[in-house]
Amino acid sequence: MRLYPVELxxxxxNCLLVGGxxxxxxxxxxxxxxxxxxxxxxxxxxxxLREAVAEGRLRWQDRTYRSGDLEGVxxxxxxxxxxxxxxxxxxxxxxxxxLCNVVDDPARCNFVLPAVLxxxxxxxxxxxxxxxxxxxxxxxxxxxxxxxIEYGPYVRFLGKMRAEAMGMLAxxxxxxxxxxxxxxxxxxLIRRGFFEQAEQKAEAIIYAARHDRNQVQPAGPSPGxxxxxxxxxxxxxxxxxxxxxxxxx
Numbered sequence: 527m528r529l530y531p532v533e534l535x536x537x538x539x540n541c542l543l544v545g546g547x548x549x550x551x552x553x554x555x556x557x558x559x560x561x562x563x564x565x566x567x568x569x570x571x572x573x574x575l576r577e578a579v580a581e582g583r584l585r586w587q588d589r590t591y592r593s594g595d596l597e598g599v600x601x602x603x604x605x606x607x608x609x610x611x612x613x614x615x616x617x618x619x620x621x622x623x624x625l626c627n628v629v630d631d632p633a634r635c636n637f638v639l640p641a642v643l644x645x646x647x648x649x650x651x652x653x654x655x656x657x658x659x660x661x662x663x664x665x666x667x668x669x670x671x672x673x674x675i676e677y678g679p680y681v682r683f684l685g686k687m688r689a690e691a692m693g694m695l696a697x698x699x700x701x702x703x704x705x706x707x708x709x710x711x712x713x714x715l716i717r718r719g720f721f722e723q724a725e726q727k728a729e730a731i732i733y734a735a736r737h738d739r740n741q742v743q744p745a746g747p748s749p750g751x752x753x754x755x756x757x758x759x760x761x762x763x764x765x766x767x768x769x770x771x772x773x774x775x
Contacts, residue, residue, distance in 0.1 A: 527632060527655040531640075534625075537561030540598050543584075544591045544615055545605035546571040549629055553603050556642075558583055562601070567591050591615055601625040604634075632656030641666035646678025647685070676717040683716060684708065687728045699735045706731070 541557050543550055546568030554575060557564050564584040566575065571586065579586045591611050596602060596618055602625070604615040616634035619626030628634040632655070640653035641662035650669055652662040684707055691700045707728060715724040 527638075527657075529638065529653070529655055531651065531653070533649075534560070534601070536601065538563060539600040540565070542567065542595060542599045542602040543605065544568065544595075544602065544611065545607075545629075546575055547605065547607070548572055550603075550605040551575050553605055553629070553639075554578065554584060556639075557601075557603070567595060568606070593618060596622050596624050599624055601627075603627045603629065605629045630659070643669050643673060645673060645675055646681060648673070648677040648681040674717070676713065679721065680713050680716045683712065683721070683724060683728075687725070687732075690729070691732060694732055695735055703728075703731055703735065 536557065537560070539562060541562035541564050543554055543557065543564060543566045546566065547570075550566070550568065551572045551574045554564060554566065558578070565587070566579075566584055567587045567589065569588060569590055571579070575584075575586075578584050591604075591606075591614065593614070596615075599622075602615060602619055604612045604626070606612055612628045612631060612634060616626055616628050616631075618624075620636065626634070626636050627639055632638055635656070638653065638656045640651035641659070642652075643650040643666050650666070650673065652665045652669070654662050687707055688704060691703050695703060712724045712728065715721075715727075
């Protein structure tokens with residue numbers, strides 16, 4: 527199967543989940559984490575899905591899927607143990623040009639879901655094109671030990687520093703600076719909890735580059751950060767920057 531890998535922006539988009547078992551629960555958590563406007567059709571629900579319904583996180587229709595349920599839907603996932611229902615969802619989705627995934631049935635999908643490792647805005651996807659979800663999951667589990675929760679705040683740090691560099695450094699200097707951010711000691715600083723020290727070190731490089739080019743001579747430290755040469759003190763907790771760290775599958 528030849529596939530084109532993408533990441534979808536689901537926030538505010540109508541998504542439909544057909545099925546209410548454990549697999550459907552995992553899919554629901556992933557769709558909700560991505561901001562999807564989720565509805566669920568199933569005559570039965572797991573305790574976890576009932577809790578999500580009670581909290582108002584998704585809408586539930588206590589019945590089986592029927593024709594017309596895809597009206598206004600951007601994406602649908604069929605996760606039932608009834609082949610006839612899954613086939614109906616797939617056929618109607620193809621006719622309506624709706625994105626459709628039928629769990630464990632690549633032939634009835636127009637997209638497949640990879641195994642995903644998430645660390646905040648940092649994510650790694652592993653796909654076998656639907657041939658072996660088990661292998662994809664095992665590879666993802668191996669990656670979990672290599673890429674810890676520090677990669678969430680690290681990516682946020684990189685984004686913040688990149689935004690500052692875009693407005694303050696010329697292209698050649700910016701490229702050198704960004705390469706240093708990903709090759710230097712910043713990841714280790716963040717892993718140890720020294721977030722402010724990492725920012726101060728990076729900002730010092732930006733201001734030094736501007737000074738060397740005689741463009742802007744900073745009168746003091748960057749706004750709101752204090753003296754960039756002052757000691758940092760105790761590291762803050764990694765979780766303060768990591769945000770939600772869950773696989774979503």
